[in-house]
Structures are given as structure tokens and as C-alpha cells.
Amino acid sequence: xxxxxxxxxxxxxxxxxxxxxxxxxxxxxxxxxxxxxxxxxxxxxxxxxxxxxxxxxxxxxxxxxxxxxxxxxxxxxxxxx
Numbered sequence: 001x002x003x004x005x006x007x008x009x010x011x012x013x014x015x016x017x018x019x020x021x022x023x024x025x026x027x028x029x030x031x032x033x034x035x036x037x038x039x040x041x042x043x044x045x046x047x048x049x050x051x052x053x054x055x056x057x058x059x060x061x062x063x064x065x066x067x068x069x070x071x072x073x074x075x076x077x078x079x080x081x
Contacts, residue, residue: 010069017069024063031060 010017025061029042036046 016072016073020070021070022066022068026061026063026065028059028062029062030057031062033058 033056035041035058036052041056046056
């Protein structure tokens with residue numbers, strides 16, 4: 001589980017980070033994994049200890065944007081919030 005405000009490994013409001021967009025790069029990403037949404041599958045078929053069943057996933061090579069986020073300077077001090 002993850003907090004509702006945790007998106008893509010960043011926790012909290014987006015304005016608490018300094019964002020950079022270094023560019024694009026080719027990466028294998030999970031994409032078009034339609035087998036995971038099959039109504040024939042039960043949760044026990046999908047969920048394995050520590051991860052989902054990789055036989056049901058699909059990864060494709062795509063050119064994706066790289067986004068870097070670092071905690072904003074004013075918020076780096078512990079106890080700042």
C-alpha cells in the first residue's frame with residue numbers, strides 16, 4: 001500500500017519539490033499488460049509473494065521522459081513542516 005498523495009515514489013504535494021526534466025531516454029516499461037485485467041483471473045493468480053506474476057505482464061521499449069524531483073531547499077531542514 002502507498003499513501004494517497006504518493007505518486008511515482010514522491011510523497012506529498014508537488015510544490016514541495018524542485019523538478020527537472022533532463023530529457024528522454026529509452027526504457028523498458030510495463031505497457032499493454034491486458035492479461036492482468038482478464039476476468040478469468042483471481043487475485044491469487046496475479047499476486048505472488050513480493051510481486052505480481054511476471055507471466056501476466058508485458059514490457060515494451062519506449063522513449064520516455066525522465067523527470068527528477070528533489071526536496072525544495074526550504075523544506076530540507078528536518079522539522080521544517
